[in-house]
Amino acid sequence: MTRGSDEQRWSRLMVSAQAGNESDYRLLLTELTAVIYNFLRSRFGDQHFIEDCVQESLIAIHQARHTYDPQRNFRPWLFAIVRHKAIDTLSNQNRRKxxxxxxxxxxxxxxxxxxxxxxxxxxxxxxxxxxxxxxxxxxxxxxxxxxxxxxxxxxxxxxxxxxxxxxxxxxxxxxxxxxxxxxx
Structure with missing residues (x-):
């Protein structure tokens, strides 16, 4: 798939999920898990906090799914959430250690x-x-x-x-x- 077709597909899946389709929502989260993991790994390398950050990102996506506007691009919405969760996860990791x-x-x-x-x-x-x-x-x-x-x-x-x-x-x-x- 190409970047544009992925984005259109994810947008359709999110709209369907917002309407209550659980199987589309499950499929969307499954696809996004790999995308988020690869995004974080490309920026931070192979670090143990990436798994935590992926989970935190998925939770944040779930909590913010009602804010997604299908008239806008999906990727900026997604990666804004992921970026903020990465910062929060790093901050929490640094605080604990x-x-x-x-x-x-x-x-x-x-x-x-x-x-x-x-x-x-x-x-x-x-x-x-x-x-x-x-x-x-x-x-x-x-x-x-x-x-x-x-x-x-x-x-x-x-x-x-x-x-x-x-x-x-x-x-x-x-x-x-x-x-x-x-x-x-």
Whole structure:
């Protein structure tokens, strides 16, 4: 099948599923499972979190299926969900493992002794990251938690390198403001 015919088929299956056809819905989810897995594997390699992310994506698709508009393309709707679930899964994985490696350079503005340890604690728990917009959180996680270069993050996000830098800067600025507000 070609990309266009896949998209048309998935759109038809989703419309049928929205109308209550369970067998079409089951078929759609079966086909999308492989597509989502391959999409994630092409971006993140062979990592163990991909299985979790596929499952989370399928759950999110199920919960959001009523939002699909058949007048619009299916792929952007699908991959927006998958991309956000990948970010959430990475964020949760990093929070559980407390993987925080390369953010110290960007947090030099928080270098006062007491404030830095509070910032490190909050960031390592990941709780504060949910306050960022998905775009800012995504850029920050890819570069500062996973360790992608600006160029790699740019390629993964399909945006320019300068846009990645701007998102990271804005994310860090917002984190700084949130941490300062917590101190008061």
């Amino acid at each position: 407390k993987v925080v490696d390369n953010y110290h350079d960007e947090l030099h503005v928080l270098s006062q002794a007491g404030r830095q340890s509070e910032a490190e604690s909050e960031l390592s728990q990941g709780d504060i990251l949910v306050s960022l917009s998905p775009q800012h959180r995504e850029a920050l996680i890819l570069t500062k938690f996973i360790g992608y270069s600006i160029a790699e993050a740019s390629e993964k996000l399909c945006i320019s390198e300068s846009a990645v830098k701007v998102r990271i800067h804005r994310a860090i600025h917002k984190l700084q403001l949130l941490l300062e507000a917590d101190e008061q």
